[in-house]
Amino acid sequence: MADAKQVHPKRTLRLGKWVQPILGVVFAAFLLWRLYRILFVEHVYGPDTWVKFAISGLILGGVYAVIALGYTLVYGILFMINFAHGDVMMLGAYMGYFVLEGFKSANMLDWNWAGPLGAGIASALGASAEAATEAGAIASLVLAVLIAFVAGMGVSMLTAIGLERIAYRPLRRAPRLVPLISAIGASLFLENAAQLMFGATPRVYSNPTLIDRKAGWTLYVGGEWVSSPGVTAWQGKPVLLTYTGVITFVMSVVLMVVLYILVQRTRMGRAMRAVAEDKETAALMGIDIDRVIGNTFAISGLLAGAAGVLWGLHMGRLDPMIGFIPGLKAFTAAVLGGIGNVPGAMLGGLTLGILEAVGPGFLGMPFQLKDVLAFSTLVLVLIFRPRGILGEVLSEKKM
């Protein structure tokens, strides 16, 4: 996709050619003023809080990026906003929840299943029983989380493939708003089906104890000299870096890299890029268009499922509507980075995540309004730079 030519008419606001630069300068000046205020005048948040914000922004951004990849792939090929993508993610999150619940009710979530066997091996190797117990716990954790991921991704993949077959494939030649409306319908259907099946009451992910949502490494940032009688010591302010957060971020980066390699280096990726560029010519070259589009949806579903399980593990709370807002934001991220552009989706996701986490504090807004900030970003980006940061990668034909 990166090789596509980028020939577009300029899609900028044409209210005189000075409006945009002036607005830009005013905005930049405002940001600088805020920076000055925060550094030298207001001391609302200490450095530890800013680090906290940045960490949660990066983690959130990682999830957004993984969801955004699904949007970007599908948009790159079909020029269609897969409105139901967030709900595909929600179904993946539910599946992961059920797997973890299953492990829990079978008492295997933290069960030392390697127990007797592990103890035997440990004694043979000369290790202590505690080490064996810990190894068993880690093994059961890895197994449970892995199965949760596989199941969640599988369900999401099947949903995405089914969606494409039922709701989008018959409409491939229709005017552009028709598949979008169909996608809105599919999204409504999935949300309400989930609500009927799983109930509207929120559920809480049961994480294995080792990766409890409150467990993690403690970093010490900033701090002050504390003098108690006799001793004066530097006491840092703790910032918790949760294991789930690290897992989320690492997973999202790994998924992104894998996807990039898949699109750029494999035969399937080449076929996908060819179809994105020109469907008719690709078909003449012997590419099975239906299969490539099916594959694209399958991949986007896999990514959405992974994002769903990550979301559940990290955020914990789950209800049938959780897909909607993250989906919208991830679409924002995809546009922000440049739609159709795989590295762009990553960049856009991280940018949006950090913006959302740091922005309210930076701009002095109440935190209730962080979604307003995200959606305003969407509106502003679409108005002033609809091609995104890295530029969109779409064939010129359908513009």
Add this chain to the structure above:
Amino acid sequence: MNIRATIRRGLLVGLVVLFIFVLGVTTLTGSIVQGWFKLDSGAAGAWLLLCGLALWNGATTVRRAACHSWKAALWNGLLAGAVPGLVVAAYTLATGALIAAGAPLREWLVQLTPEAIGLLTLGRPPLAAAGLLWAALAAAGLVGGLLGEWGARRHWGESIRRRGQAGRAAIVALPVVQKSVAFKYTRYILIGVGVVLLVIAPLFLGQYWTYTLGLVGIYVILGVGLNVVVGLAGLLDLGYVAFFAIGAYTVALLTAPTPHGIMMSFWLALPIGVALAATAGVLLGIPVLRMRGDYLAIVTLGFGEIIRILSTSDVLTTFTGGPRGVRNVGSPTLLGLDLSNYFYHLILLAIVLVVVLSTRLQNSRVGRAWMAMRDDEDVAQAMGIHVLKYKLLAFAIGASFAGLGGVLFASRNLFTGPDDHILLVSINVLCLVIVGGMGSIPGVVLGALVLKGLPEVLRELKDYRMLAFGTLLVVMMILRPEGLWPSKRRSLELRADDEAAAKPQPPTGAGP
């Protein structure tokens, strides 16, 4: 005949049936049938639903396979019933055993209550019930297959179609019909009768149904407005509720005593609300209307969400009443007479106004410009249509109708709050416009009646309403994109597309 295809199809139907189980549709059908026929339990309804599905699958499988022999039809039908039957039986066995073992199925899938399973097992042990179900479904499939084959031999489909056509022709040929079609005032007389019926409707409908009809009427106003934006100008606006909210909040803040105490007259607040909504439409439209069609949809959605979040947050509490909303919104009075008892008629009046306005616009130069723009923006521009100007006009008119709807809604309920202005309103209005037929005003009325009125009639379906809306949107887009009551022009366009689809052509967008 193709046994493998039959089995595959049967498995697919089995999966659909499983989905139906976990959605709780069997329970729903059961309770509806129970209510209608005053039965002791819903089991009959559930079994009827399953057997009906097997029957249908048997018939369609045999018709698809074009068996041409009784023997093949028999086997195909049997399989078409037995394969889904096996899935259902396995399901019954598994869930029955799990329930008997005391597994908390309900905590995972809320529809799998012991009662729901009981509808299938009829109180028998799971194994017996499963066998019974399997036999019943296989028998139903068999009957369906034989019926399908019989129908194919007797050419039922064709004869029904022919009879329908003959019937229609006979009605058209009736002298009365011929004369009234020729008589040029028939249309006006029919419209007049309809209006009179609607005006006197509260006399025989009672309070509740008048209220419901009023709600339908408000949705008609919203639909007519969105129809201008989506149906005529081809701009997909998903944040339509924002303008509705602006109208509602304007009238509420200007006439209610609590947040500001302005206590203005309703009749003054009404035009202000409409004008503010239209202004908001223009202000939002100027930057966003140059975007691609699908980006426009997302931006308007984002705008609607921004308005909703702002109205639920505490930031604006002093100004809009925050999450608690605004109480005691003023109602209209005329010469000292409190009109709140005649709100239904006020809504009717507003509908007439809106419909006349939008019909006149549709058939004017402006309307033709919109439709030209919707069909091909570049060509429209080349023909000298100022695209942005007309888009802004469409946006402003749609927004002002939404504002009017919001004003009436808030004043009628004497209250408005953030919960009235959720995304679902936009989606509902969009659904009714699309289901009725984009660009067609009778379609909008029909859509509002079907989508807002029908769920009130069928109360059991309440939880399933949004599910049905979603399904309806997808199905309509695939089978009948022009809507239930399409405008003539639109259906011609969409049909022409179908014929042209045989040729390879790049799917050019309707959007900019």
